[in-house]
Amino acid sequence: MKAIAARRNHRFAPVVLLLLALLVTGGVYAALMPSPAVAAAADQSDIEGGKALFRANCATCHGPSAEGREGVPSLVGVGAASVDFQVSTGRMPMQQNGPQAAAKPPQFDEEQISQLAAYVASLGPGPAIPPQEQVDPAGGDAANGMALFRTNCAMCHGSIGKGGALSEGKYAPSLAGSTPTQIYEAMVTGPQSMPVFNDANLSPDEKQDIIAFLEEQKAGSPGGTDLGAIGPVAEGLWVWVVGIGLLIGCAVWIGAKSS
Amino acid sequence: MSTSTTAAQRAAGGTADYLDQRTGISLAVKNFARKIFPDHWSFLLGEIALYSFVVLLITGVFLTLFFVPSMGLVEYEGPFAPMNGVEMSEAFASTLDLSFEVTGGLLMRQIHHWAALLFMASIVTHMMRVFFTGAFRKPREVNWLVGFILMILGLAAGFTGYSLPDDVLSGNGLRITDGVVKSIPIVGSYMSYFIFGGEFPGEHIIPRLFTVHILLVPALILALIGLHLFFVVLHKHTHFPGPGRTERNVVGFPLFPVYVAKAGGFFFVVFGVLALMGGTMTINAVWNYGPYDPSPVSAGAQPDWYMLFLEGSLRLMPGQGTEWDLWGYTLSLNVLIPAVVIPGILFTLLAAYPFIEAWATGDKREHHVLDRPRNAPVRTATGVAILTAFFILILAGSNDLIATHFALSINDITYVFRVLFLVTPFLAFWATKRICLGLQRKDRELVLHGHETGRVVRFANGEYIEVHKPLDEYERWIRVHHEPRRPLEIEPAEDEHGVRRKGYRMDAIRARASRFFYEDRVEPVTPAELAAAHSHGEHDALPAGEPETQEIGAGSGGGRHAVTGAPLPDEGDTPRPSVQDH
Numbered sequence: 001m002k003a004i005a006a007r008r009n010h011r012f013a014p015v016v017l018l019l020l021a022l023l024v025t026g027g028v029y030a031a032l033m034p035s036p037a038v039a040a041a042a043d044q045s046d047i048e049g050g051k052a053l054f055r056a057n058c059a060t061c062h063g064p065s066a067e068g069r070e071g072v073p074s075l076v077g078v079g080a081a082s083v084d085f086q087v088s089t090g091r092m093p094m095q096q097n098g099p100q101a102a103a104k105p106p107q108f109d110e111e112q113i114s115q116l117a118a119y120v121a122s123l124g125p126g127p128a129i130p131p132q133e134q135v136d137p138a139g140g141d142a143a144n145g146m147a148l149f150r151t152n153c154a155m156c157h158g159s160i161g162k163g164g165a166l167s168e169g170k171y172a173p174s175l176a177g178s179t180p181t182q183i184y185e186a187m188v189t190g191p192q193s194m195p196v197f198n199d200a201n202l203s204p205d206e207k208q209d210i211i212a213f214l215e216e217q218k219a220g221s222p223g224g225t226d227l228g229a230i231g232p233v234a235e236g237l238w239v240w241v242v243g244i245g246l247l248i249g250c251a252v253w254i255g256a257k258s259s
Numbered sequence: 260m261s262t263s264t265t266a267a268q269r270a271a272g273g274t275a276d277y278l279d280q281r282t283g284i285s286l287a288v289k290n291f292a293r294k295i296f297p298d299h300w301s302f303l304l305g306e307i308a309l310y311s312f313v314v315l316l317i318t319g320v321f322l323t324l325f326f327v328p329s330m331g332l333v334e335y336e337g338p339f340a341p342m343n344g345v346e347m348s349e350a351f352a353s354t355l356d357l358s359f360e361v362t363g364g365l366l367m368r369q370i371h372h373w374a375a376l377l378f379m380a381s382i383v384t385h386m387m388r389v390f391f392t393g394a395f396r397k398p399r400e401v402n403w404l405v406g407f408i409l410m411i412l413g414l415a416a417g418f419t420g421y422s423l424p425d426d427v428l429s430g431n432g433l434r435i436t437d438g439v440v441k442s443i444p445i446v447g448s449y450m451s452y453f454i455f456g457g458e459f460p461g462e463h464i465i466p467r468l469f470t471v472h473i474l475l476v477p478a479l480i481l482a483l484i485g486l487h488l489f490f491v492v493l494h495k496h497t498h499f500p501g502p503g504r505t506e507r508n509v510v511g512f513p514l515f516p517v518y519v520a521k522a523g524g525f526f527f528v529v530f531g532v533l534a535l536m537g538g539t540m541t542i543n544a545v546w547n548y549g550p551y552d553p554s555p556v557s558a559g560a561q562p563d564w565y566m567l568f569l570e571g572s573l574r575l576m577p578g579q580g581t582e583w584d585l586w587g588y589t590l591s592l593n594v595l596i597p598a599v600v601i602p603g604i605l606f607t608l609l610a611a612y613p614f615i616e617a618w619a620t621g622d623k624r625e626h627h628v629l630d631r632p633r634n635a636p637v638r639t640a641t642g643v644a645i646l647t648a649f650f651i652l653i654l655a656g657s658n659d660l661i662a663t664h665f666a667l668s669i670n671d672i673t674y675v676f677r678v679l680f681l682v683t684p685f686l687a688f689w690a691t692k693r694i695c696l697g698l699q700r701k702d703r704e705l706v707l708h709g710h711e712t713g714r715v716v717r718f719a720n721g722e723y724i725e726v727h728k729p730l731d732e733y734e735r736w737i738r739v740h741h742e743p744r745r746p747l748e749i750e751p752a753e754d755e756h757g758v759r760r761k762g763y764r765m766d767a768i769r770a771r772a773s774r775f776f777y778e779d780r781v782e783p784v785t786p787a788e789l790a791a792a793h794s795h796g797e798h799d800a801l802p803a804g805e806p807e808t809q810e811i812g813a814g815s816g817g818g819r820h821a822v823t824g825a826p827l828p829d830e831g832d833t834p835r836p837s838v839q840d841h
Contacts, residue, residue: 099668142340142341142343143340143341143342143343143344143345145341146341146342146345146549147345147549150427150549150552150555150557151554151555154555154556154557154558155555155556155557155558156558157558158557158558158559159427159428159547159548159549159557159558159559160547162559163558163663164557164558164559164659164663165558165658165659165660165662165663165669166669167668167669167670168668168669168670169662169666169667169668169669169671171662171663172558213341216340216341221541221544222358222359222365222541223358223365223369223540223541223542223544224369224538224539224540224541225539225540225541226541226544227540227541227542229541229544229547230559230660231428231559231560231561232428232543232561232562232563232564232567233559233561233564233567233656233657233660235372235376235540235542235543235563235564236376236563236564236565236567237564238536238540239373239376239377239380239536239564240380240564242532242536242540243373243376243377243380243532243533243536244307244377244380244381244384246532247307247377247381247528247529247532248300248304248384250525250528250532251300251301251303251304251307251525252300254300254303254521254524254525254528255298255299255300255301255302255303256300
């Protein structure tokens, strides 16, 4: 303790203190961070329960019978897949107006989501939530998925789905955290700026191939940390920060004994 | 023990003697070993470039052992599942093999690519050092040009290198190159056909790039590095201003043993950092992009950082109304201006700057003592303006990533950058020049009046004075050594007979350039001014035993004069022997 006290005026003391403070803050945040809802097994959905949830949480914008209004889409005929995608990714209920609804931790648990989906599906026919075996990455061909992804998805989502910019503040989100079901639902329902890829554009098997390709990306990069997998800009940034940074540090050290 | 040492020594001596008798090398070794180099960390920046080039050669040789520079089509069979059975060029397939099957191949690829980025980054940093310290002045203008060509060759090496794997991303880059070449009026389409051996992409570009990348460009770089270093030895190294450092000497340490150890050690540091980066950070993950196919372009398609300014320039250029159809020929100003004219202006300015400055200054003497950047405000401001333009273009080339990472609208970013690109270089020039002049004024102030000590002394008559500590010799020398630079004076337009003088108009232009450089200036403190400032101190000197005598005068000489000139109300109480003054 005495040794620490003696060094409290050392010129690196503020740096050490700052690092300690950051460490403590980070630790506390990690301990108290809200954890994403754990999915419970899906029950037989209840349209009435979904209707009550809809009235309480969605009707303000979408209208009491989901008919929509100006600027807010009608939900009649969007199908269970659309509800499941929007609500399970936290995009709906929407937090605030903006160029597009952002993903956030979902507000409802799995049972409530299936109730909401059942209710909206009861309003008119639309795409259903795909069965598990339809979205199972193991059943897809990653190489074919790669080719399909490059032609159909990469111009917005980037080469391996790390996201990209669209016009006026809209964006194609990163697909890294999406579940196979959500990816499939997004393709069939075309949320926000995304086009719909119906079964004539991409057959269900091809959709599964794309899911398999995206699942391959979760293995990470064989070359070390992927620097966000956003391409040469990040590499350029890091060569200046790490490469030139470290080497100028070393140069100062080597040249320090200046005459 | 001693005998073995003797034996070793004898062997070494014998070898040296054998070599010396046959090559006369001892003279060269002796001269070279005693060559003096000055010590400063910024003199090591060029070494980073040299060492990353050595690393590039070593890793590059390894890569050539496995890379197949062919556009022949094969079907990939290998451990990387997302490519299995995909048709691709042999170049791409061999790059995948290098990455996933050759032992140490991925490490070598990544070190090679990081070294390439570092090579360019260190060249740019080194150039900044040379530019801002005025190390390009006579006799080193030619070496500046050699360095400039090395930078261009570095760009060429990088560009030809990252196109080799024949992946989608680098293919996009080649497609842009094709477009840029085609935008050149009249010869463009012929040149494009010449480069690609037909319509893009053709089947020749990869083998051609390979030859350029592994033979032509490295040989040129190696030769020019030799020339560059030869000039460094010939001209001797510049040094920063300091006591004892003049235009006629070099103050530093001998090459052997000091710099042999430092520079040799630094090579391993550079190699170590590159190996660390290559071992831990993915670079150019070609397996993500897939084999080249002219149809897809993915989001986030950018070139390596040193080409990013070109990408940004293209992204900023408005497309509508800038493509003209003239007599059946297309003039693509939307490509020609951002990709040819703007880089042309930036690079020409950079290459020609030493000659422009020498012309405007009219200075034909040799310079071996470096300038402090503040003492050349227009030069420093020009450099900052070029860097600002370059940096804005780099940011514009990353506009989609700025949009996604900072939740901004890409349209707004582009509009803002268009304005910034045209405005900020001028703002940066103005601000830098003002800051430089301000720093020079501060230097002047310090030399004349010394450091503030924060000690306030009250005299018996009630006057307060802050004690200033004069600069020591070393501090003062750095702030006063430079010579004043003034605009050129030109002879009048007509001689005494009223005849118009030849060459007057050229002189007038030159004088205007010179005024642009040196009209706003802060003159360095002259010995007379320094003496005057100090003599005030002597007038106001306090009786012995008061240590702050000198400083007081230096701090407020002018103010005191007025006081000493006036009749003092209470002469007896004032401890100021200003009597001699009257």
